[in-house]
Amino acid sequence: MPRKRNAHRNPDTPTLADVARLAGVxxxxxxxxxxxxxxxxxxxxxxxxxxIAELGYIPNRAAGxxxxxxxxxxxxxxxxxxxxxxxxxxxxxxxxLTETAFQPVIGVTDYDPMIEERIxxxxxxxxxxxxxxxxxxxxxxxxxxxxxxxxxxxxxxDIDGDPVDIAVGMSHWQAGYDTGKHLxxxxxxxxxxxxxxxxxxxxxxxxxxxxxxxxxxxxxxLIAEERVLGPSSTMAxxxxxxxxxxxxxxxxxxxxxxxxxxxxxxxxxxxxxxTPKEQLGIFGFNGLxxxxxxxxxxxxxxxxxxxxxxxxxxxxxxxxxxxxxKTIINTGYDIIEGATA
Amino acid sequence: MPRKRNAHRNPDTPTLADVARLAGVxxxxxxxxxxxxxxxxxxxxxxxxxxIAELGYIPNRAAGxxxxxxxxxxxxxxxxxxxxxxxxxxxxxxxxLTETAFQPVIGVTDYDPMIEERIxxxxxxxxxxxxxxxxxxxxxxxxxxxxxxxxxxxxxxDIDGDPVDIAVGMSHWQAGYDTGKHLxxxxxxxxxxxxxxxxxxxxxxxxxxxxxxxxxxxxxxLIAEERVLGPSSTMAxxxxxxxxxxxxxxxxxxxxxxxxxxxxxxxxxxxxxxTPKEQLGIFGFNGLxxxxxxxxxxxxxxxxxxxxxxxxxxxxxxxxxxxxxKTIINTGYDIIEGATA
DNA sequence: CAGAATAATGATAGCGCTACCATAAATCAC
DNA sequence: GTGATTTATGGTAGCGCTATCATTATTCTG
Numbered sequence: 040m041p042r043k044r045n046a047h048r049n050p051d052t053p054t055l056a057d058v059a060r061l062a063g064v065x066x067x068x069x070x071x072x073x074x075x076x077x078x079x080x081x082x083x084x085x086x087x088x089x090x091i092a093e094l095g096y097i098p099n100r101a102a103g104x105x106x107x108x109x110x111x112x113x114x115x116x117x118x119x120x121x122x123x124x125x126x127x128x129x130x131x132x133x134x135x136l137t138e139t140a141f142q143p144v145i146g147v148t149d150y151d152p153m154i155e156e157r158i159x160x161x162x163x164x165x166x167x168x169x170x171x172x173x174x175x176x177x178x179x180x181x182x183x184x185x186x187x188x189x190x191x192x193x194x195x196x197d198i199d200g201d202p203v204d205i206a207v208g209m210s211h212w213q214a215g216y217d218t219g220k221h222l223x224x225x226x227x228x229x230x231x232x233x234x235x236x237x238x239x240x241x242x243x244x245x246x247x248x249x250x251x252x253x254x255x256x257x258x259x260x261l262i263a264e265e266r267v268l269g270p271s272s273t274m275a276x277x278x279x280x281x282x283x284x285x286x287x288x289x290x291x292x293x294x295x296x297x298x299x300x301x302x303x304x305x306x307x308x309x310x311x312x313x314t315p316k317e318q319l320g321i322f323g324f325n326g327l328x329x330x331x332x333x334x335x336x337x338x339x340x341x342x343x344x345x346x347x348x349x350x351x352x353x354x355x356x357x358x359x360x361x362x363x364x365k366t367i368i369n370t371g372y373d374i375i376e377g378a379t380a
Numbered sequence: 381m382p383r384k385r386n387a388h389r390n391p392d393t394p395t396l397a398d399v400a401r402l403a404g405v406x407x408x409x410x411x412x413x414x415x416x417x418x419x420x421x422x423x424x425x426x427x428x429x430x431x432i433a434e435l436g437y438i439p440n441r442a443a444g445x446x447x448x449x450x451x452x453x454x455x456x457x458x459x460x461x462x463x464x465x466x467x468x469x470x471x472x473x474x475x476x477l478t479e480t481a482f483q484p485v486i487g488v489t490d491y492d493p494m495i496e497e498r499i500x501x502x503x504x505x506x507x508x509x510x511x512x513x514x515x516x517x518x519x520x521x522x523x524x525x526x527x528x529x530x531x532x533x534x535x536x537x538d539i540d541g542d543p544v545d546i547a548v549g550m551s552h553w554q555a556g557y558d559t560g561k562h563l564x565x566x567x568x569x570x571x572x573x574x575x576x577x578x579x580x581x582x583x584x585x586x587x588x589x590x591x592x593x594x595x596x597x598x599x600x601x602l603i604a605e606e607r608v609l610g611p612s613s614t615m616a617x618x619x620x621x622x623x624x625x626x627x628x629x630x631x632x633x634x635x636x637x638x639x640x641x642x643x644x645x646x647x648x649x650x651x652x653x654x655t656p657k658e659q660l661g662i663f664g665f666n667g668l669x670x671x672x673x674x675x676x677x678x679x680x681x682x683x684x685x686x687x688x689x690x691x692x693x694x695x696x697x698x699x700x701x702x703x704x705x706k707t708i709i710n711t712g713y714d715i716i717e718g719a720t721a
Numbered sequence: 722c723a724g725a726a727t728a729a730t731g732a733t734a735g736c737g738c739t740a741c742c743a744t745a746a747a748t749c750a751c
Numbered sequence: 752g753t754g755a756t757t758t759a760t761g762g763t764a765g766c767g768c769t770a771t772c773a774t775t776a777t778t779c780t781g
Contacts, residue, residue: 049449049530054737065761070739078758100505101445102737105766108390110442112485112506120474126467133461133488142502143486144453147474161483164441165453189390273673303673309650310675329670332614332644334651395767406731411769419728443767446736 053094061090073098104166109189109359111140113352114162116172118150118239121270122299124325124344125173128195131348132171139356141168148173150239156181169193169355171348175200176241191361193351196342197242198367207351207368211242214340214372215249218294218322221374223257227292227320230254231263233279233304234296235271243296246324250294263287271296276303281311284319292320292380298327298339305333305379320380326373338377343370394435402431414439445507450530450700452481454693455503457513459491459580462611463640465666465685466514469536472689473512480697482509489514491580497522510534510696512689516541517582532702534692537683538583539708548692548709555681555713556587559635559663560594562715568633568661571595572604574620574645575637576612584637587665591635604628612637617644622652625660633661633721639668639680646674646720661721667714679718684711 059069072087104110117125146158156178169191192204265283267275295301301323326341400410413428445451458466487499497519510532526544533545606624608616636642642664667682
């Protein structure tokens with residue numbers, strides 16, 4: 040009893056071979072038309088395109104990926120989707136990939152390098168054209184794969200370190216330093232810091248270190264600090280401001296690691312009858328739209344999230360091969376003066 | 381001159397055949413171990429797993445997908461990443477897919493059915509296990525592919541219609557109706573509506589229609605309406621509230637299509653010295669965390685975005701084959717009384 | 722004990738496309 | 752006109768895995 044022929048196959052699904060037969064060309068000529076590769080006579084191209092339209096042919100990307108040892112997938116590892124920061128980055132990536140054949144596959148790492156490593160390995164099974172991830176800190180295993188893999192790598196958000204291939208972002212240490220410098224120049228002297236305890240958020244830590252350096256250079260120091268266990272939120276910011284003001288008398292400004300928490304600080308001020316800026320400076324990070332839409336726009340640092348994502352993806356698309364030289368792209372940041380500090 | 385052998389292949393990359401050789405078993409036994417399929421003796425499994433670890437073998441998913449005519453990719457088409465709503469949905473999807481072999485591939489449709497169709501076709505080239513998209517309205521071509529494809533389909537957010545396979549969400553018409561009813565019961569009589577003109581946001585339109593029906597049933601009507609051209613934002617909400625109050629005298633409540641805009645409305649009240657609720661009701665939709673963290677929590681409808689995403693993905697994972705019966709899962713919504721209406 | 726069922730493993734062909742080599746015709750340059 | 756180059760197209764093997772059939776040994780059931 041012989042095996043059923045082509046048992047793997049769905050006979051209703053048109054293949055490239057069906058297209059080629061209908062167009063009266065060889066399989067690889069039809070393939071060349073689909074890939075827009077090599078010289079194709081206009082009449083031949085037209086015949087193939089007509090056959091594609093008639094059959095409703097959809098390429099089998101798995102087959103192409105297997106045959107060419109490369110795919111059109113881009114693996115994107117994001118630390119979080121809990122606030123708008125990384126969705127903005129993803130939006131930039133997606134914008135750059137629009138009109139290309141590349142598609143983003145998404146994983147969320149929760150700022151945990153071990154999760155990042157696990158997700159990365161599962162993504163590599165698809166032989167992605169590129170891997171996009173956040174930050175410059177990875178497990179040794181992850182780093183080994185990133186360095187030895189035959190795909191492009193973009194590490195986003197942070198440029199204070201040695202990237203595998205491309206880094207796109209800003210110096211978070213410098214942003215923290217400039218925050219401190221800016222506030223000192225505005226006359227603030229008694230600094231508080233409200234933060235969170237996410238171990239993997241290297242960038243918040245770097246900004247905190249930069250802030251402290253700026254205060255030290257000005258002969259000042261952080262008078263008080265409060266942190267929320269685990270992830271940050273607006274409500275946490277609100278409560279922590281209440282707590283820090285109760286514990287530390289006379290603060291004249293409080294710096295937050297992100298706008299979500301800073302807005303919580305503003306809400307506490309509104310609730311407690313504290314006038315932002317006049318009675319207490321409030322300073323955030325990220326420059327979210329919603330913070331700028333408040334009656335008193337939040338004083339903060341603008342991180343160019345969309346630009347970071349878009350720039351990274353565009354850079355990756357320039358070449359499938361890794362150039363010899365690593366690239367660091369500084370998108371910079373802006374100090375938004377706002378009205379709260 | 382014979383062709384170079386295995387020219388497609390990267391000789392450094394271990395394959396299943398390498399694993400099998402090292403473990404002293406056949407290729408398909410090694411494959412069975414990797415897939416956890418069929419009876420495998422414990423000792424055999426251990427040998428294969430040891431070989432995998434030693435070689436650092438990563439499966440080639442394209443090969444598996446080609447051979448089995450199915451992949452472990454899940455195509456996710458989101459209308460927008462501009463606010464936190466669909467990132468929350470995506471977070472739910474991602475949570476359900478964690479610890480499974482499935483990975484989400486992301487496309488953003490900008491609420492445009494034609495873009496949705498284009499993205500869908502490009503995703504189908506990967507033979508996804510499932511397609512997740514928003515709403516029940518698609519182009520005829522898209523619908524044909526969804527109906528005849530050999531993959532699961534989950535249409536999210538809306539359940540007022542005939543799904544292809546699974547629908548998970550809420551009745552937006554009913555949510556709008558209940559908004560109107562709730563506000564009438566709280567004593568409001570002079571209703572305004574601030575909205576946006578996104579053509580593809582069927583759900584905002586359905587809520588608007590439900591609101592109008594509730595007002596009609598109460599012998600009332602919308603006295604005034606303002607809309608922002610194009611996408612919505614907090615700033616747009618703020619400006620439109622200012623505009624509508626200037627044009628329509630005596631409104632006692634204004635309904636917004638989403639919390640982002642409603643918060644803009646609150647910010648306008650703060651700026652203009654209007655006391656929310658006492659002088660003017662403000663009502664939103666979505667129940668965002670940041671709205672609830674305000675000193676006066678926003679009055680709104682809570683859409684269970686994370687739950688919708690998670691539920692849909694979980695349901696899709698139950699079976700690769702489409703059941704005969706379509707499934708509609710109503711995650712419902714909550715009225716959050718809040719303090720602004 | 723005998724037959725049926727289950728556990729465990731293996732052989733083979735093929736999934737749909739493309740890298741690479743090959744050939745023929747047309748065009749270009751001298 | 753001749754040789755070199757470019758344009759255009761085709762043949763073949765193989766990419767890495769899995770669906771399907773096959774075989775053998777062991778266990779279960781009557």
